[in-house]
Amino acid sequence: xxxxxxxxxxxxxxxxxxxxxxxxxxxxxxxxxxxxxxxxxxxxxxxxxxxxxxxxxxxxxxxxxxxxxxxxxxxxxxxxxxxxxxxxxxxxxxxxxxxxxxxxxxxxxxxxxxxxx
Numbered sequence: 001x002x003x004x005x006x007x008x009x010x011x012x013x014x015x016x017x018x019x020x021x022x023x024x025x026x027x028x029x030x031x032x033x034x035x036x037x038x039x040x041x042x043x044x045x046x047x048x049x050x051x052x053x054x055x056x057x058x059x060x061x062x063x064x065x066x067x068x069x070x071x072x073x074x075x076x077x078x079x080x081x082x083x084x085x086x087x088x089x090x091x092x093x094x095x096x097x098x099x100x101x102x103x104x105x106x107x108x109x110x111x112x113x114x115x116x117x
Contacts, residue, residue, distance in 0.1 A: 001117055003052060004059035009115060011042050012108050019099045031097045035104065036060065067111060 015029060015038060023031040028041050039060055043053045084103040098104060 001115075002059070004056040005115060007043070007048075007052075007056045008039070008060050008063070009112060011039055012112055014042070016105075016108055016112075019105065023097070023099055031099050034098050035064075035108075063111070067107065 015035075018024070018026055018029050023029070028045050029038050033041070036057070040053075040057060043056055046053075084098075084101050084107065095101060
């Protein structure tokens with residue numbers, strides 16, 4: 001398993017623990033940010049090499065695109081940036097609590113299950 005995948009899995013597990021606690025105040029996570037921004041903030045808070053941080057962010061975007069297009073089977077979906085809001089930036093922007101969106105939570109659970117070592 002790659003270092004990037006290990007980091008992403010660790011991040012998503014921490015994130016889900018935070019979600020299950022009701023998204024309380026947190027030094028890194030915020031419910032107003034999506035998965036990518038929270039990942040970036042989480043990675044930057046770690047004592048990691050910058051190249052690994054960049055590689056992990058890129059890897060996550062590629063994984064997200066793959067899951068949306070192949071695993072979730074939305075062949076007409078072009079904007080992978082907003083997969084939990086039907087590809088709508090507007091839907092994403094008006095969504096105040098990103099982690100009350102069942103599609104986002106289902107993606108996290110499925111991704112953790114599918115990438116389990």
